[in-house]
Amino acid sequence: MLLIAGLGNPGPTYAKNRHNIGFMAVDEIARRWGFSAARSRFQAQVMEGAIDTPAGAVRTLLIKPQTWYNESGRSVGEALKFFKLDPALDLVVFYDEIDLAPGRFRMKAGGGAAGNNGVRSITSQVGPHFRRARLGTGHPGDKALVHGHVLSDFHKADMQWVEPLLQACADAAPLLAAGEDEKYQAEVMRLAPAEKMDPRKRRDED
Numbered sequence: 001m002l003l004i005a006g007l008g009n010p011g012p013t014y015a016k017n018r019h020n021i022g023f024m025a026v027d028e029i030a031r032r033w034g035f036s037a038a039r040s041r042f043q044a045q046v047m048e049g050a051i052d053t054p055a056g057a058v059r060t061l062l063i064k065p066q067t068w069y070n071e072s073g074r075s076v077g078e079a080l081k082f083f084k085l086d087p088a089l090d091l092v093v094f095y096d097e098i099d100l101a102p103g104r105f106r107m108k109a110g111g112g113a114a115g116n117n118g119v120r121s122i123t124s125q126v127g128p129h130f131r132r133a134r135l136g137t138g139h140p141g142d143k144a145l146v147h148g149h150v151l152s153d154f155h156k157a158d159m160q161w162v163e164p165l166l167q168a169c170a171d172a173a174p175l176l177a178a179g180e181d182e183k184y185q186a187e188v189m190r191l192a193p194a195e196k197m198d199p200r201k202r203r204d205e206d
Contacts, residue, residue: 005094006023006062026062044064051174076125093132
């Protein structure tokens with residue numbers, strides 16, 4: 001079984017925030033692969049289904065923690081323990097990465113939290129060894145502006161790269177379900193190529 005968690009904050013107020021692109025990715029995977037309607041479980045909104053791979057369908061649980069972004073680990077840890085999953089193999093976390101330019105995408109296995117409190121929360125519950133799908137949202141250029149930046153909505157112009165990126169994450173999901181993270185990263189960027197942009201450039205456009 002594969003557990004895919006998207007990070008974000010619950011409620012309509014935050015739905016279009018940069019911080020919620022993890023939620024958006026999970027929703028797009030659910031739509032693309034015909035997952036069940038969301039229901040409450042593990043302090044999260046949970047959707048069940050399967051992703052087809054050449055080796056067969058992989059049972060998959062999509063979760064959107066409702067514990068607030070910075071406490072995501074409570075939800076993810078509860079689900080992992082219930083199903084007795086190995087986080088290093090069976091857990092993928094989608095989240096916003098301010099140190100990647102808008103539209104860039106990178107997979108990473110393990111490592112530190114790099115200042116991301118949601119990732120830090122998950123690490124505190126399950127350890128650092130889990131698969132990370134990092135969705136670039138750009139840096140505002142000043143550390144003091146980061147909080148407001150991540151909690152602000154995407155602009156209408158941003159949808160030109162946000163929507164293709166989310167669709168690519170969903171369309172390429174068979175590679176993710178098969179554990180082919182490097183190939184998954186390459187396919188996502190092939191399907192949704194991003195301009196090589198300084199992640200701090202968005203400061204002048206906001």
